[in-house]
Amino acid sequence: xxxxILQFPGTNCEYDTQHAFEGLxxxxxxxWHKSQTIPADTNLLVVAxxxxxxxxxxxxxxxRFSPVMKAVTEYANNGGKVLGICNGFQVLTxxxxxxxxxxxxxxxxxxxxxxxxxxxxxxxxxxxxxxxxDVVNIPIAHHDGNFFIDSDGLKDLYANNxxxxxxxxxxxxxxxxxxxxxxxxxxCNKEKNVFGLMPHPERAMESILGSDDGVKMLQGFLSL
Amino acid sequence: xxTAIINVSLKAGVLDSxxxxxxxxxxxLHFKSVSDVRVGKQIVIKLDTDNKTTAMAxxxxxxxxxxxxxxIEDYKIExx
Numbered sequence: 001x002x003x004x005i006l007q008f009p010g011t012n013c014e015y016d017t018q019h020a021f022e023g024l025x026x027x028x029x030x031x032w033h034k035s036q037t038i039p040a041d042t043n044l045l046v047v048a049x050x051x052x053x054x055x056x057x058x059x060x061x062x063x064r065f066s067p068v069m070k071a072v073t074e075y076a077n078n079g080g081k082v083l084g085i086c087n088g089f090q091v092l093t094x095x096x097x098x099x100x101x102x103x104x105x106x107x108x109x110x111x112x113x114x115x116x117x118x119x120x121x122x123x124x125x126x127x128x129x130x131x132x133x134d135v136v137n138i139p140i141a142h143h144d145g146n147f148f149i150d151s152d153g154l155k156d157l158y159a160n161n162x163x164x165x166x167x168x169x170x171x172x173x174x175x176x177x178x179x180x181x182x183x184x185x186x187x188c189n190k191e192k193n194v195f196g197l198m199p200h201p202e203r204a205m206e207s208i209l210g211s212d213d214g215v216k217m218l219q220g221f222l223s224l
Numbered sequence: 225x226x227t228a229i230i231n232v233s234l235k236a237g238v239l240d241s242x243x244x245x246x247x248x249x250x251x252x253l254h255f256k257s258v259s260d261v262r263v264g265k266q267i268v269i270k271l272d273t274d275n276k277t278t279a280m281a282x283x284x285x286x287x288x289x290x291x292x293x294x295x296i297e298d299y300k301i302e303x304x
Contacts, residue, residue: 065290105241106239106241149295179241
């Protein structure tokens with residue numbers, strides 16, 4: 001199973017992501033954003049977290065126009081699996097591969113802490129190792145994680161089971177750290193091959209570091 | 225030479241938390257007549273053309289493609 005991880009100027013989670021997937025037995029390759037192509041044997045493409053282009057203009061806005069993004073869009077449109085984590089989620093919404101947008105956190109602060117999340121829909125490869133209603137403990141670290149979508153778009157998300165994860169307390173009751181619509185933390189596209197979430201499962205792979213709940217999430221992709 | 229001044233701001237109905245924070249700050253400085261604050265950004269672009277029609281068309285395309293995220297933002301263009 002081959003995971004290709006994108007690296008833009010300002011990406012800073014590519015090595016954590018690589019470590020996480022290699023720990024699960026996958027082979028990985030980091031691809032610089034200037035590349036016109038992605039490796040042909042890619043089973044999963046990860047747009048890793050960080051601050052691509054210093055978050056200039058808007059988070060993810062400039063990365064979207066990097067040379068590699070044409071290949072990413074083509075890969076996604078052909079059914080290839082794509083996972084955007086944090087800044088990667090922002091890039092995928094800017095590129096139009098996922099609906100909605102990520103705004104500045106309502107409290108205006110950068111939030112960096114562990115947060116519990118509730119699994120809303122596991123009928124997809126990303127969360128198939130978890131059950132609906134499960135609560136996982138995953139770190140968040142973002143300034144622009146406030147998910148926004150208009151009411152028609154939100155209806156579509158629910159109608160197609162595209163809401164994957166919501167922020168919650170330990171009992172699964174909604175708890176909203178950043179102002180996201182309906183406390184949404186992660187979504188997928190209609191076709192369920194493009195996934196995006198603000199929390200960092202790749203930082204929750206070892207219980208000695210606070211949580212290993214990310215293992216069950218990323219493991220879903222290993223069947224690819 | 226044409227200069228385009230572009231103002232990008234969050235759409236009406238999209239909560240502007242920065243505007244809200246500035247509103248609170250103005251309130252605590254006793255500017256009591258303030259009823260609303262919106263914070264946006266200004267982008268100034270110089271174009272090598274004197275043709276305002278083509279300049280406007282080009283800048284509108286820039287706004288739609290990159291300068292604004294039209295899911296959450298509106299833009300206004302002024303040419304001088």
